[in-house]
Amino acid sequence: MGKYSEDPKWSDIDPLPTDEGGPNPLAAIAYAEDYEETMSYLRAVMAANELSPRVLELTEDLIDMNPAHYTVWLYRSKCLFHLHSDLHEELEWLNETALQHQKNYQIWHHRLTIVDALGEECDVQGEQEFVARMFEKDAKNYHVWSYRQWLVKRFQLWEKGELEFTEKMLEEDVRNNSAWNHRWYVVNGREAEGVKGVTDPEIREREIKYAEAAIAKAPQNQSPWNYVRGIRKASGTELAALKPLAERYASVERPGTVRSSFALDLLVDILSEESGGKQQAGKALDLLATTYDPIRKNYWAYRKSQLGLGSIETAATA
């Protein structure tokens, strides 16, 4: 006795149960009765290639229980387009589903299909607001950031408040690496189309300043340090230009004043490029291995050996 078997609307359907094929199937699950029933009806309508409003209800039901079912989403979208269903309604349903199943990939793929089909009819601001709601639950959700990147490109939102959006996110959490990555995308994502990012001196200046301010707020934060290094690499500028920044937070001479292991690491790279700086770089690596970043002691020793400087010396400890 179940939801579908008792409903006259479904009486024409002969449900199709799962066939495990033999004894001792692997990873068999103690399914709830309603799931087994829904799956049996789903198989029956899929086998008949039925595209109808009741199929939309059935797939909604099944997706609620098993959102990772990879063909049910494709079947549902075929059905939606075949019936010329209201895609705005579909988005509203998806909002709820996405909030319930935050780590599911298929939901976002489906959303992208729907929003892409809506095109100019899409309420882009509504999409941005929904993304913001998702970030309230998890500000680093990978699917949501990927979707946000897609929105920016699909609807050309590059200069429509997106940089400010990253600033808002980083104000809430300056260590949100996803927000830093998004900023990189907004600034540099159109280089291939000829729109300059950090290769433009003014933009570069602005971005370095932004990262420096973030470092001042929390020096022991890897993200902005990666960001300034990335800028240097992408623009082909000298690493040595970052020396004053590194020295603001780390010193080999006065090890007691080190405020950031990332600054010290940057200093290693800068010093090892300087003539006669190798020994100093080695001392900085000793400090990292023994005092400021001992988790990575093996790595700092590896870096030291790459410089031809022998093993880590513990005497360097402050």
Next chain:
Amino acid sequence: MAVLSNEDAAQEPDLDKARHVKYWTRCLKTLLPHHYTSNDSNRLYLAYFIVSALDLLGALDTVSSADEREDYVNWIYRCQHPNGGFRMFPGTDFGERATAENACWDPANIPATYFALASLLILKDDFSRINRAGTLHWLRQMQREDGSFGETLVNGRIEGGRDPRCGYCAAGIRYILRGLREGSAKVNGQEVDDINVNQLVHCVRLAETFSGGLADEPFHEPHAGYTFCCLGALALLGRLNLTGPPAESPLEAPKNPEEVLKWLVFLQTELSDPNAGVDSEFAQSQRRSNKPANSKKIDEARDARKDTVHQEPCETVGVTLFDLIVDGAGMCGRPNKVADTCYAFWAGACFHIMQQPQLYNDQAIRRYLLGKTQHDVLGGFGKFAGDLPDLYHSYLGLAALSLAEMTGVKKLDAGMCMSTEARSRLPKLWASWNV
């Protein structure tokens, strides 16, 4: 400054092997609880976790009979698609009602196929029932023009994301069924085209990021899981660049292996509480509730150190040597996130694939997994400390421990995520196929 001898601090926690065997035996022999329903369409990968975990624990042949193992193999073949490849579960098969018109809703699936082949290898199957020609022909059709692989082929369209998970599984399928040699191959008298290896490598190159890690697509955030998939795929294709600038012909990746390694090294973290505010986690000397017996001594030593260095907690570096000795340090998947059991594998395995396993701190990994996320009562591992175990984290925790040189677990092949013993059965199969 108080001195802490290694002996005081480092009473290495143990692997509760009997409990892990019990956990996995239960997964093998009884129904998984209903909350795995949302993973019903991932059953082949759950199956692979179960079979491979018991293999790593050296218990597969003792907890099951030969007849049962034959049933397991039969169930995997039950998921083989008539035209090659495997489905993730029997749930899409229409049985007697299958027709050419509804075949589109019952496609073979790329990850399912890799997990099926891997499980068969672990179960010592002879592969005589594998539709090799069909699978390799289908594999070729699963590659897009840009080099990426999809998940399924439905109504002539390659469906699924463009991320390297499918690229990794595709490389694994190709490796198992035809080895490393490139170009078309003769399979059961049929000539079968190779995939476009160059284009797949090209795809990986595009996913390299400004900070060294790899992402799923250009400009997305680098991620340990995707980095594993990219490096693993390259290794299985014979196109992995380990040092210096990469070859251009044949094309290799990553472009800058040192930067990839450095990005990976920084994923090891003492942050382990997902509910703690980031700032409090970064502050020095956060005490944790489950202090070991020698914690007083450690506190004293820690305080002594604090006085020496004169740093503001909000600005200071995160971990102290003492945190590390007591709590260990796991891996996170992206910078500034907390450690999670599974990333001990995703990130740890990358070092092994890059042939630099000494670069990460494997002792700290063991301490983190055994002391924090291993479940004392049920066996298995949870995602975070105190979490209930689940199949995914329990398997990857065990795999990571094997890579971290834990005794009592079989040696793992990092690139294929199965025991080296299972992988070593491949050359004999290849010989039987003349590849």
